[in-house]
Amino acid sequence: MQRRFKNLLSATSVFILSACSSQPQNSVALQLPTINAPTTSLQSNMTWQLTAMDRRIAHYLIAISDGDDVATLINEKNSTLMLIKTRLQNAWEKQQLNIKDANDSAPKIEIHLIKLLTNVQQNTFSYTQSGQIQIKISLSTQQKHFSKMFSQNYSQEGAFKADVNDLTTNLNTQLTTLLNSITQDTELNAKLRLLNTPI
Template sequence: MARFGFIISSFFLLFACANTETLEQKVPQPNEALPQIISLNPLLPEFKPLLNTFAPFELEVRDYRPANYIVSIADGDKVAVLIRNQQSIRSLVKKRLNQGLLEQGKVTLARHDNQLVVDVVKLLTEIEQDPNQFTLTTQVQLHATLLVNDQVQLTKQFKSQQVQTRINLTPEDLNQGLDLHLSNVLQQIIRHTELYQPLVNKDK
């Protein structure tokens, strides 16, 4: 009887261990160690010169995000992992916008009464980890305001967002969503016809 009881106890112990192992295997884990700092690289297509000519203007970019991290990873009650960008977001956005605007034939100057003011309002991927998957919510939001002779002509909001799920999480996943959606928003700003209409030279 004692031997039978031992066998039954051993069976339940093995069953419990097997179940625990199965549960542990279901919990998604990052494939690689995740970095604390990443480097965004939003790629832009080549822009063709426009037929119209435009009055020059100053390009000003301001970073109005409430925090300087661009990725947060939450896992239940644990302290969230916060990941920053290596380069200043303001500098990155200004560099990419300048690149596209110049290719279109729009001249930006260091100082001018005409201004294109771009505010970075949101640039963030929030990652939630649960027992089955990672949920990635990426949001990019920029506001653009055109001033001609210090008078506001137009204010426009540009945004792009997406929700995705992953079984595994790699360092590349941290960049890809933000690069894609930041590139999308920058292209919207560069190509927006109405935004630059007050700068069109009517006599040429």
């Protein structure tokens, strides 16, 4: 009876260790540069409240699979959502948009991080990476509302083994490109100017 219990305990321990191997084993931090802001002014007497929400299903940044059932997951070391919020806020404030903590009735800019993920398929002598980034920007006042989804899809092949640093650099570049497209988007800026008028 004791031997059967020890065998069961040993098998349970192996199962726990195997399950743990599917959890994020490494972490990286994205380093976004300053986002370019248009020269168009968005100045007015209105004060906007800026919020950011993480809507991602997967909160890791990179998943590397080599054909096994368990992928190597690379987690985020710092909050990418807060970094995105800071970069966009700085860009909008350069356009003289007034952003402060305000009450619930204040006009709102909402940043929704929908997806931020690079999937890597590792083969014997090569690898393929494909990524997708989705960010939705919502503007709302008491009488008006506007939302727009911004997406960045990319794929790339490489020789030999995928390097996490290279994957992180590419993801950082793709995210920076998307954030620049948000601040440069003519439709979004037009809506900010239209809604940026006291009701």
